Amino acid sequence: MxxxxxxxxxxxxxxxxxxxxxxxxxxxxxxxxxxxxxxxxxxxxxxxxxxxxxxxxxxxxxxxxxxxxxxxxxxxxxxxxxxxxxxxxxxxxxxxxxxxxxxxxxxxxxxxxxxxxxxxxxxxxxxxxxxxxxxxxxxxxxAEPNLRGVLLSTTLMAGGLAGVAILLVRTVTAPLRNLARAADAIGRGPPVQVAETGPEEVRHVGRAFNTMQVRIQRLIADRTQALAAVSHDLRTPITRLRLRAGFVEDPEAQAAIDADLDEMEAMIDATLAYLRGDTEPERPHSVDLSSMLMTLVDSAVDAGHCATFEGPQHAFVTVHALATKRAFANLIDNALSYGGMAQVFLQDEGASVTVLVDDGGPGIPPEELERVFEPFHRLDGSRNRRTGGIGLGLAIVRQAIIREGATVELLNRPEGGLRAKVVIPRRSMGASERPGTRQQGTASAPPTERAPT
Amino acid sequence: MSQSTLPPNAHVLIVEDDGGTRALLNRFLTENGMRVTGARDGREMWEMLAEVPVDLVLLDVMLPGASGLDLCRALRERSDVAIIMLTARGEETDRVLGLEFGADDYIAKPFSRAELLARIRAVLRRRSTPRSATDPGQRYVTFDGWRVDTARRELVAPGGAIIDLSGAEYDVLLAFLEHPQRILTRDQILELSRHRLGDPFDRTVDSLVSRLRRKIEPENASRPLIKTVRGAGYMFLPQVTRQ
CATH class of the missing domain: 3.30.450 (Beta-Lactamase)
Known part of the structure; x- marks a missing residue:
């Protein structure tokens, strides 16, 4: 240009x-x-x-x-x-x-x-x-006065020419720019259809791109549906196995079968939660994030873990409640499984709410901080596979958090331990009530009482 | 949860299209002291209901022909029988619709044996005890600007936000709402809590009440909603209305 x-x-x-x-x-x-x-x-x-x-x-x-x-x-x-x-x-x-x-x-x-x-x-x-x-x-x-006229008219002409050229170039490149944007957006949200405008060749590219997107979309949808159907249908045999396990005489074998079934169920739940992702019919609603986190922390405490919550009594945000709760449940589960404890902090900043989930574990290598969010990505070595599920926990977290227009990141705390930081923007102001009020140490158990997971 | 309050030999009708699951449920519940009849679909269900008195219908959502949700609504229109829906876990709409259509409870598949038994017993016990003075048939219960949607089991704050409650907290709140301005002992609260699951970790009534207070009482404690009556128990102070 x-x-x-x-x-x-x-x-x-x-x-x-x-x-x-x-x-x-x-x-x-x-x-x-x-x-x-x-x-x-x-x-x-x-x-x-x-x-x-x-x-x-x-x-x-x-x-x-x-x-x-x-x-x-x-x-x-x-x-x-x-x-x-x-x-x-x-x-x-x-x-x-x-x-x-x-x-x-x-x-x-x-x-x-x-x-x-x-x-x-x-x-x-x-x-x-x-x-x-x-x-x-x-x-x-x-010749002089004449020349001024010539200068004026030719300058106008050159300006007009430049304008037309710019318009032409824009007409040609605008669809290409849109195409680049759409291509960039693939896999990061809903598909972006490109307007099929511009010169013939560019229109062709746009059309090809759109049909390609539709094909990819259908391909993914088919596979997702197949996987979801299998996961869903597995629940019937698991239900039967659960009932059958009740007739096993040997209590040790019964407990073992139940434990295996628990694990299978957790995998199926995670798979379905991940696959369902954006398609979940739930609508955003105003919820109290504080009470949600309290419930999660209390239930961890009841299960014998060391977990605490610190923050204001209420922190109202408008989110998909179930998906958000699942995301925080996963973060707290991770902290408990890999870091031995979960300290949850909520800070209400008015325009946004920040939630920190800290653990007491060894943290993770810096180069892994971003990669652990990828589906099926798992840290090996020091991490305990038995507690690891199938590597969808953080993928589900990121999916749910991004859907709320929020952000999530992992940090190694300087004093040791891993920190998950979630920042949820308020969709509409006025939902906030009494920001800044705090309540201390609502639920905690001494670390010594921690039960094996 | 004391089993003595259960009606002897409660009759449970299982409506489930999967033969294996139906047979296993039949055996499991029979071994736990219930009379059980199986039905494959809606048609068989209506036939059974016409023949024998039934205390509780265990109704699967995914049925061939008429869906479990439709059956639930039709059943509720004609009968007062206790209904527990069997839904797939994570299918939130099924759960909510089932409760809105008049089911007494729901159980997500796959369920644990203990959970199944606990929920069936809780519903049966609730059905066998006379209804409290305030009619629990109403869907919404309000107090002090707060609202409880008993169908969705949701507590809504004065501003309209949903306050997250654990199942046990919700049950304790409901016990209070059914007996406002009355002193309830810890044992009464335990007894009134609707579906106490076979939880291996003992949550005392005191800790449940304190968790509940933390979620619904103003922070400065200027106007408590739940009053501790020393040596006796607790009293729920606000006016409770149903609509």
Whole structure:
């Protein structure tokens, strides 16, 4: 775009310069020739007239461009000066009237008006009988005013051209820009359909892109549906197994079967929660985040874990309640499983609510802080696989949090332990009530009472 | 939860299309002292209901033909029998609709045996005890600007926000709402709590009440909603209305 505009300006300037030179030359030449021929005619006519009649005739031959008079003396004594334009003019006149010697022409600049601002050329031609044809060229600047007009019109033209070019380029590139944006958005939210506009080729690309998106969408939907159906249908055999386990005589075997079923259920729940994601029919509603976190922390405490909540009694936000609760449940579960404890803090900042979930574990390598949010990504080694599920916990968290227009990140705390930080913006102000009030240590159990997970 | 309050040999009708699940449920509930009849679909359910008196219908949501939700609504229109819906876990709409259509409770599949038994017993016990003076048939219960949606089991704050309660907290709140301005002992509260699950971790009534207070009482404690009556128990102070 910039290159285009630059080129137009450059070409315009160059052509203006060239035109100016040649226009001045051409105008001068044409003017001189015209002048010369008129002077030659006037000289011939006057020479044929009786002297008494000459001044009247000269007067009649005058026009706006040239004023002629007859006199016995030249109006100026100056011979042809060194001025290039007067010299050129004299040369043309002399060439036009063969019998005229260079000495027979006088030319000089003079002020015809008393104000003295109108530049004029005064001149005289010697007649054969040694009288003089005097003449005045009222305005000597021939090409200049003309040139200004030319400059104006061509600049307008160049500007218009540049405008049209810019419009054209925009028409061509705007669909491409939209396409780039849409391509960038794939996999990060709802699909973006590209408007099929612009030139033929670009329209083609847009159409191909849209159909490709539809195909991808359908492909994903099919697979998702298949996976969801399998996960969903697994619940029936699990229900049967659960009931069957009740008839197992050996209590140890019964407990083991139940534990395995718990694990299977957790995997299915996680898979379905992740797959359902955006398609969940739940509508956003104003909920009290504090009471939600209290419930989660209390239930962890009841299960024998070390968990605390610190924050205001109420913190109202408008979110998808179930999905949000599941996200925080996952964060707290992670803290308990990998970090031995969960300290939950809520801070109400008015425009947003920040929730921190801190654990007392070893943290995770910095290069993993972002990657652990990817579905099925699991940290191996130090992490206990038995508590790990299938690696969807944090993917579900991120999916749910992003859907609320909120952010989630993991940080290694300088004092040790991992911190999950969630910032939820308030969709509409006024939902906040009594921000900044705090309540301390609502639910906690000493770490020594922690039960094995 | 004392089993003595249960009606002897309660008759449970299982409406479930999966034969294996139906047979296993039948055996499990029979072993736990109930009389059980199975039905494959809505048609069989209506036939059974016409033949024998039934105390409780265990109704699967996913049925061939008429869905469990439709059956639930139709059943509630004709009969006062106790209904527990069997829903798939995570299917929030089924759960909410089931309760709004008049089911007494729901159980998400796959359920644990203890949960199934506890919920069936809680519903049966509730059905066997006479209704409290204030008619619990009304869906909304309000107090001091707060509102409880008994169908959705939701507590809504004066500003319209949903306050998250655990199941046990909700049950304790409901016990209070059914007996406002009366001293309730800890044992009474335990007894009144509707569906106490076979929870291995003992939550005392005191801790439940204190958790409830933390969620619904003003922070500065200027105007408590629940009053501690030393040596006796608790009293719910606000006026309670049903609509």
């Amino acid at each position: 910039l290159v285009l505009v630059g080129a137009v300006i450059l070409v315009h300037l160059a052509s203006m310069l060239a035109y100016r030179e040649s226009a001045v030359d051409a105008a001068n030449e044409a003017h001189s020739a015209q002048l010369a021929s008129r002077l030659a005619t006037a000289r011939r006519v006057l020479a044929d007239r009786p002297p008494d009649d000459r001044d009247r005739v000269a007067h009649e031959l005058s026009s706006a461009a040239i004023e002629l008079r007859w006199d016995r003396r030249p109006v100026t004594e100056a011979s042809v000066s060194a001025d290039a334009r007067l010299y050129g003019l004299a040369g043309t006149v002399v060439a036009d009237i063969p019998e005229l010697a260079p000495a027979d022409i006088r030319l000089e600049y003079g002020n015809v008006h008393p104000a003295g601002d109108a530049h004029a050329v005064l001149g005289a031609l010697r007649l054969p009988d040694d009288t003089w044809l005097n003449f005045t060229l009222p305005v000597v600047t021939t």
